[in-house]
Amino acid sequence: MPEGKLCNRKPIETEEELKTLLSDTGGKKYYEEMKSLDVDSGLLWKTIGNTLKSRTKTWLEICAHCGMCADSCFLYLANDCDPKQVPAYKIQSTLGEIVKRKGQVDNEFMHMVMETAWAKCTCCNRCGMYCPHGIDMGVMFSYLRGLCYQQGFVPWELKIGAGMHRVYRAQMDVTDEDFVETFKWMVEENEEDYPGLEVPIDKEGADILYTVNAREVKHYPEDLAEAAILFHLAGENWTVTSTGWEQTSLAMFAGDWAACKMQVESVYEAMERLKPKRMIGTECGHAHRATVVEGPYWAGRSNGKPPVESIHYVEWLAEALREGKLKIDPAKRIKKKVTLQDSCNYVRNHGLKDITREIMSYIVDPGYFIELSPNREHNYCCGGGGGFNGIGLFRPQRNKGLITKRDQIIESGAELVIAPCHNCWDAIRDLEEEYKIGIKWSFLKPIIISMVEIPEHLKPEE
């Protein structure tokens, strides 16, 4: 069978296709069909010819096979130093091999490639920092995912995820109406405690355009409320957009570059329509990477920047605390051992390593903040990045992958892990569920709300 009904090389384009694929519980039929999916070697080789240029070609060629990348990889460490988890081996045995064979690979081989690309690499890019040649295997795996996606060898959840972006311009089935309605609902629910709380929708020329992760709308809208409350308390002139509000991109994890472009353009259109001074995204790592770091390139913006200055939530928060827009009650600062999880996507890949520590200095009583080791741009992936968290098929591998982070946290002795990133937050929650090491975990917003001083004029009447 060349292509299956569910598992094929065509991306999801309509709501109906999406529902059909979703109704295939656990992707049983999907993966069954994948077993007989043909590889379009011609297309594969043509794509490689068009996109695998000197940088990647050189990376593949000059790899000295020195193995210095081995222990930079958290999956290598978590899997008891299994040589098959050496980053260079993983990429050479997949992408390297495809190139060597000029795309003449079979179904079985592509299955192996799929597992390697999604279950043995989270594209955390740490190995690239440890290769003397500067070979970034995370970047190559991301590229490889694109090839896999094109051939239809992509985990079920990510085919759906990319489809969600194509159909809803959001990672979950949340419509624009749902978004606006949920935000309003959250404001209603909190306006008694915070008089004057509002969510300005589609306001032109605001100082801040706030973008979110669809999961907040769908499952924990408290996060939206918290964002609104903090902007309100800080006296910010902010707004949200009724379309183009989704900052994340599962399409990036899936390697569906066309969908990446569609998704990010919807956000840029909102920026151009509302002309805010700045865009601020929620506490999410890959959302920032997708919309602020990589997005401009998908959208073909030659200066590598989004239409308006775009910053991560932690940058705004640090600024608000620094400038006194938000004041912390010193008595309520954290007084237990607390550590910080650096998100690969905006720390290693966007340099925001000091800003989060500045926030810690405001909200943690002196002496209680502990660093993980290693940290900052050298920090390990939480274990669930790059889509790993959500792929049912690779769940055992994911759980194994959490071990590196678990040991890092245990070693630090922290009781609370602050993870200003959805993926990290999920992974650390799952880590506690799986291994029960007795830690708590949190985003920044609820912590700030628990300790922020409410200005006199914004207090509710008693």
Place this chain on the structure above:
Amino acid sequence: MYEFLTGPMFWLSLGTCFIGITVRFVLYFKGLNWQLERVAYKAYPAQGLKGALNSILNWLIPFGTCGWRKQPFMTLIFFGFHIGAVLVPLFLLAHNIFLKEKIGISLITLHPVIADILSWSVIVCAFLLVLRRISLPEVRILTTAYDYFILLLSVAPFVTGLIARYEIGNYSFWLTTHIICGEALLIAVPFTKLSHIALFFASRAQLGMDYAIKRGGMKGKGMAW
């Protein structure tokens, strides 16, 4: 034979090497594509250059990066190998006498004792690199016959050179072998992994630009390699 090797063959191999790596270097940068690699090279030339230089220089210093510090043994044998492998061919007295005769110029030269030490260091370190390849599972799994071939190709001129230098056995035989090995190495450079002689700089520069321009180089203090 000697005449041929030091005459046309010398020019051929040197030419192949220089032209070859220049071509590869130029092609590398010509082949960069801002949209495919997602790095706006042209938009930020100053930051890009700074990042590129940083990325190269830090890695040229022994123990200059976290990567080097993490693996001290590897760092020692790596630099033990590469320092000799770069300095000896260029600055050996005998090579420079030959150069002076051939083209009338010569570079500064190494003290013979230092040259000996460096040559030995290349051989010893190459041996240790091989041992490392065999003994460490994470390196063994990556290793192919090609890797040994490259190592052999690189170390052969040193072995034969030293034999000739100590005049063990038939001097002229070993000298000829040494020249053949050296020229083979030169010719191989552009066509094999040895192209990393130039492409190391290219690849490091590219990643340096990537980090400097896109991945946060313009935020905070920049990259701590």
Place this chain on the structure above:
Amino acid sequence: MFKKILFATSATEASDHAARVAFNMAQAYDASICIFHVLGVPTRGFSQIVMDVKTKEKVEIDDEYIAWVKEEIKVYYSKQLEKAKSYNINYDIKVAVGFPHREILREARNYSPDLIVLGGSTGDDEDSVYKKSMVGSTLQRVAKAAPCPLLVVNRPAASFWGGISQIVFGTDFSKASDAAFKFSVNLAKDLDCELHIFHALDISNMHMGRLLTQDEIESQIRESLRRIRGRYIGELKEIKDYSFDVWEGLPYVEIVKYAREKHADLIVMAHHTQKTSNEDARLGSNIEQVIVRAGCPVISINK
């Protein structure tokens, strides 16, 4: 007074008492009832896998599974539903996926019921799926934000509902208490029953550990009685029987004691804690303590 009742249930034994009350109320008021069950908590990042709240297994939600769960609920409440049918009561079974408090509130916004009846939790054990990843209990979160009165039955003893003849309204003189008062009055009028207004003077921590003299206590009691008269009695013209009292002590204990003494069938109180308490005090406020301890159903009103 109650035309639409939203009964949020775990569809386990823990909710049986609440179920009894919910169905009795629906019958008594000829109200339609919506049986609402949150069947799973999302646990896999963006994926479709959720943790089933009953089996604690990871399952993938599809239409078939949802239909199966609905059928399970129908079977579980078959007796009640049959009875409901015979009384011509409209009912509907709905299930949702998500964090329970959030989904209950979402459904409440959707369905706009006049009363939410909240079933008991799946248990206090640490593993309870409902408590996953959220600070504060479902009860706290629903009570804080519910758009309508919330009725909670915690102890089995509280569910033997034989009609309401005695209502206890506990007040702390807050704005929210005024709303709860209005509700109590309307209910008492509607049901033609006795209303007991009660305030407990908190002597546990209001004076920073300083012991109050009996004179001080008694003068404060007089002050509180004066406030009750001024604030509430004027509105009780249409109420046949009422009484009011102020006792001193630990408020929630006093309220429960008072309700027992008055043979209360229902306690009405305001819920107006600002924040959901953190893990250190899962049931922080007075009303939450009353809910846990009371021998009758408790209605919480937040606005």
